[in-house]
Amino acid sequence: MGGRKIYYKTEEEIDLLRESSLLVGRTLAEVAKVLKPGVSTLDIDKVAEECIRDNEGVPGFLNYNGFPNSLCTSVNSQVVHGIPNDTPLEEGDIVSVDCGVLKNGFYGDSAYTFTIGEVSDEIKKLLRVTKESLYLAIEQAVAGNRMGDIGYAVQHHAESNGYGVVRELVGHGLGQNLHEAPEVPNYGRRGNGMKLREGLVLAIEPMINMGVRQVKQLNDGWTIKTADNLPSAHFEHDVVVRKGKAEILSTFEYIEEVLNK
Ligand code: MG
Ligand code: MG
Secondary structure, eight states, X not given: OOOSOOOOOOHHHHHHHHHHHHHHHHHHHHHHHHOSTTOBHHHHHHHHHHHHHHTTOEESSTTGGGOOSXXXXXXXXXXXXXXXXXXXXXXXXXXXXXXXXXXXXXXXXXEEEEEOSSOOHHHHHHHHHHHHHHHHHHHTOBXXXXXXXXXXXXXXXXXXXXXXXXXXXXEEEOSSSSSEEEEEOSOOOTTOSOBOOTTOEEEEOOXXXXXXXXXXXXXXXXXXXXXXOOOEEEOBEEEEOBSSSOEEOSOSHHHHHHHTO
């Protein structure tokens, strides 16, 4: 994390964060165009890096603490931080594609879990509930609320559907650092935690497991996967805390235009 100091952003800084976040959305849409059975996560990593650089950005994850690629690609029981490889994706797989961009000195960071071909109804429900939990959390990201309201929204929705909420990894502040204070847990109690103030920019990213909440790390030093090997889903948006209603800086619109074609 980029220190413990919390940087509240000016409108000028928010404009730059929005630009970076939207470039992540456009990059994930390029990924959406090529994802299908037979394509590998290294293939989509190449597509993403090209899109980012073509738009005057720098891949935010590449070389971050030594991470080797532009995307984190986490397949099926992998939760987050998966390293792209040349294994072809198969019909029925899901893949969380997490992308970071640095442009004009500010980061964007957003993730979407894609389906490869037809997936089971069970998996469709996991993805739907995880995405719903993200938007319920965003509804809580308003000035005067507390951090625990965000975490509670995710946890309550996921757990009432029988899912496990990952605790070891959390969302974060976002700005000139990819990971800034404060941490944004996906669990919590209403009315608890720090008070949210206008200008706070957060990456909110529920990681929801079909089975138990426990995770383990692979010996590649990066990949986090579920302890019971059941699937996990992950969606992430960058948001600004505002009065009355949070503003979402990133977007899934470009992605979903491609997917709904
Ligand atoms: Mg991310
Ligand atoms: Mg993040």
